[in-house]
Amino acid sequence: MAREQGRKLIAQNKKARHDYLIEDVYEAGLVLVGTEVKSLRQGRASLVDGFVDIDRDEAWLHGVHIPEYSQGTWTNHSARRKRKLLLNRVEIDKIERRVSEKGLTIVPLSLYFLDGRAKVEIATAKGKKTWDKRHALAERQAVRETEQAVGRRMKGMRD
Numbered sequence: 465m466a467r468e469q470g471r472k473l474i475a476q477n478k479k480a481r482h483d484y485l486i487e488d489v490y491e492a493g494l495v496l497v498g499t500e501v502k503s504l505r506q507g508r509a510s511l512v513d514g515f516v517d518i519d520r521d522e523a524w525l526h527g528v529h530i531p532e533y534s535q536g537t538w539t540n541h542s543a544r545r546k547r548k549l550l551l552n553r554v555e556i557d558k559i560e561r562r563v564s565e566k567g568l569t570i571v572p573l574s575l576y577f578l579d580g581r582a583k584v585e586i587a588t589a590k591g592k593k594t595w596d597k598r599h600a601l602a603e604r605q606a607v608r609e610t611e612q613a614v615g616r617r618m619k620g621m622r623d
Contacts (some may be wrong), residue, residue, distance in 0.1 A: 484569070485596070501582065503530050511572045570587070
């Protein structure tokens with residue numbers, strides 16, 4: 465069987481980009497058991513409640529839901545167990561320093577396969593206030609309206 469090439473997206477945390485102001489993004493490997501990999505290959509995972517915690521110089525991914533593999537037996541995994549992230553010592557120290565001094569949090573953004581290996585994209589992020597969210601939505605709406613107006617004008621239609 466040929467090895468997988470490229471990037472295959474499994475799950476994405478769209479709510480994180482809405483609720484947080486993303487600062488730095490990191491790519492980390494995951495320590496998984498066999499049935500977790502098989503379940504991910506079926507494209508089943510949820511990052512909605514996920515977060516990253518650094519404990520004793522190791523990064524751990526909590527709250528990510530990878531459902532049990534349907535053909536798994538007694539060797540099946542727990543759906544919400546904590547999973548170890550594979551990061552360099554320098555990256556872990558840098559993330560830990562930023563989180564402790566600036567009051568940031570670490571959230572998972574996406575889960576994907578890169579050349580056959582499971583990876584998670586994590587980010588240091590700062591929580592947005594309600595008015596920040598409304599402001600971002602208003603900006604997006606304004607850009608969308610101007611693009612529509614330009615498109616209508618290019619087609620010769622009136623506003």
